[in-house]
Amino acid sequence: MTRTLPDTIFGLAASDIEPTLEFARWCDAHDPLAQHRDAFEIPCDATGKPLAYLVGNSLGLMAKATRARIAEELDDWSKLGAEGHVHGKRPWIWYHEQFRAGLAALAGAKESEVVAMNTLTANLHFMLVSFYRPQGTRRKILVERGVFPSDRFAVRSFVAAHGGSVESDIVEIAPREGEECLRMTDIEAAIAREGASLALVLLSGVQYYTGQVLDMARITTAAHAVGAKCGWDLAHAMGNVELHLHDWGADFACWCSYKYLNGGPGAVAGAFIHERHHANPPPRLEGWWGTNQATRFAMGPNFDPAPGADAWQVSNPPILSLAPLLASLEQFQTAGMARLVAKARAMTGFIEIALRAKAPSRVRIITPSATSERGCQVSIEIEGTTTDAKAKYDSLLPRGVVCDFRHPRVIRAAPAPLYTRFEDCWRLVEALA
Numbered sequence: 001m002t003r004t005l006p007d008t009i010f011g012l013a014a015s016d017i018e019p020t021l022e023f024a025r026w027c028d029a030h031d032p033l034a035q036h037r038d039a040f041e042i043p044c045d046a047t048g049k050p051l052a053y054l055v056g057n058s059l060g061l062m063a064k065a066t067r068a069r070i071a072e073e074l075d076d077w078s079k080l081g082a083e084g085h086v087h088g089k090r091p092w093i094w095y096h097e098q099f100r101a102g103l104a105a106l107a108g109a110k111e112s113e114v115v116a117m118n119t120l121t122a123n124l125h126f127m128l129v130s131f132y133r134p135q136g137t138r139r140k141i142l143v144e145r146g147v148f149p150s151d152r153f154a155v156r157s158f159v160a161a162h163g164g165s166v167e168s169d170i171v172e173i174a175p176r177e178g179e180e181c182l183r184m185t186d187i188e189a190a191i192a193r194e195g196a197s198l199a200l201v202l203l204s205g206v207q208y209y210t211g212q213v214l215d216m217a218r219i220t221t222a223a224h225a226v227g228a229k230c231g232w233d234l235a236h237a238m239g240n241v242e243l244h245l246h247d248w249g250a251d252f253a254c255w256c257s258y259k260y261l262n263g264g265p266g267a268v269a270g271a272f273i274h275e276r277h278h279a280n281p282p283p284r285l286e287g288w289w290g291t292n293q294a295t296r297f298a299m300g301p302n303f304d305p306a307p308g309a310d311a312w313q314v315s316n317p318p319i320l321s322l323a324p325l326l327a328s329l330e331q332f333q334t335a336g337m338a339r340l341v342a343k344a345r346a347m348t349g350f351i352e353i354a355l356r357a358k359a360p361s362r363v364r365i366i367t368p369s370a371t372s373e374r375g376c377q378v379s380i381e382i383e384g385t386t387t388d389a390k391a392k393y394d395s396l397l398p399r400g401v402v403c404d405f406r407h408p409r410v411i412r413a414a415p416a417p418l419y420t421r422f423e424d425c426w427r428l429v430e431a432l433a
């Protein structure tokens with residue numbers, strides 16, 4: 001490489017990017033976050049060569065410290081039994097408190113506004129109980145037509161179970177004919193049009209199929225302007241893009257921890273509830289773990305709520321499913337979200353430029369190009385039939401590239417910046433080409 005390049009990948013401009021393996025290796029050698037990869041187990045092929053693992057948007061990789069974190073809990077359980085609740089290395093009664101600082105930093109929240117609990121779809125139901133409160137003619141929920149099916153099922157079943165009309169109480173917004181992504185102006189227009197009939201706007205911060213990042217601040221403001229609540233599914237946003245839920249004023253948000261947060265399969269999820277709902281909370285589902293620790297074991301008949309988002313917990317948390325998250329959050333803390341976002345932008349920019357140079361014309365990125373509208377996921381649409389697209393997808397794994405496929409024609413590639421190399425991005429481009 002003869003050109004003068006910046007000292008690190010963080011100074012790269014699009015014009016610096018060259019679609020070559022040599023350039024990818026230069027990037028890896030000048031990546032200030034490169035050492036984080038060593039903190040993760042990287043799956044390998046049959047010959048022991050690391051796979052280009054680009055499905056952190058589906059299941060994040062395991063931090064090496066995970067085994068130790070789980071083993072500590074197994075040790076305490078085996079040696080202390082029930083005493084582990086108070087005398088363990090990390091006593092189980094207070095175990096979930098360890099996640100507050102890390103989750104709050106990633107969510108852009110106050111520590112009192114976040115809680116690690118349940119699973120994502122369960123939390124959506126919990127939040128609907130509190131924040132979808134149809135009254136009089138204000139009863140509609142605005143959702144996206146292409147939303148992840150579980151959210152759709154949650155909203156539809158919730159409305160039906162509470163005596164609403166799935167047909168008239170749920171308003172769907174979709175991309176325009178011939179487009180893949182939502183337009184901000186269309187979302188704002190839909191909110192304004194529904195106006196006082198709107199009880200809740202519930203959207204995904206990052207769309208699972210296209211990878212589009214919505215302007216959560218603007219949409220939250222628009223929802224509040226018509227008197228509606230605003231909540232976010234952050235399954236693909238937590239640990240992927242910078243979030244400022246408190247300042248944006250979102251009413252609530254839910255996320256899962258098995259994607260970018262590397263919490264492991266089925267890991268404990270999380271929720272954000274803005275502090276303005278803490279003092280005079282809306283109705284919520286209650287259980288003993290939502291009560292004040294000081295009085296919880298008095299076993300009294302009344303619900304004495306824990307402060308903040310903790311009051312939305314219902315059960316004592318599954319410690320073994322929380323432990324992996326500790327190991328991963330340590331990595332986020334040292335890497336810092338701003339640097340992870342900068343690296344993700346450099347990697348998706350590299351994929352885009354290299355794909356344009358190398359891949360056949362029937363391969364097209366549908367994720368928006370603007371860096372503010374994408375995280376680390378690139379959704380690649382394969383022209384032709386679903387069978388053609390699936391065949392293309394099936395050809396990747398034998399070449400050592402792990403992506404995922406979403407019906408009808410999209411290959412999703414997510415170079416999670418904690419452990420992905422530019423060389424892995426290059427392997428994707430080469431495999432597609």
Ligand SMILES: Cc1ncc(COP(=O)(O)O)c(C=O)c1O
Pocket residue numbers: 119120121122148150151204208233235236256
């Ligand atoms: C956007 C979105 N919402 C909801 C879910 C469902 O998550 P869970 O099975 O953890 O409830 C997923 C799972 O991938 C998702 O991507």
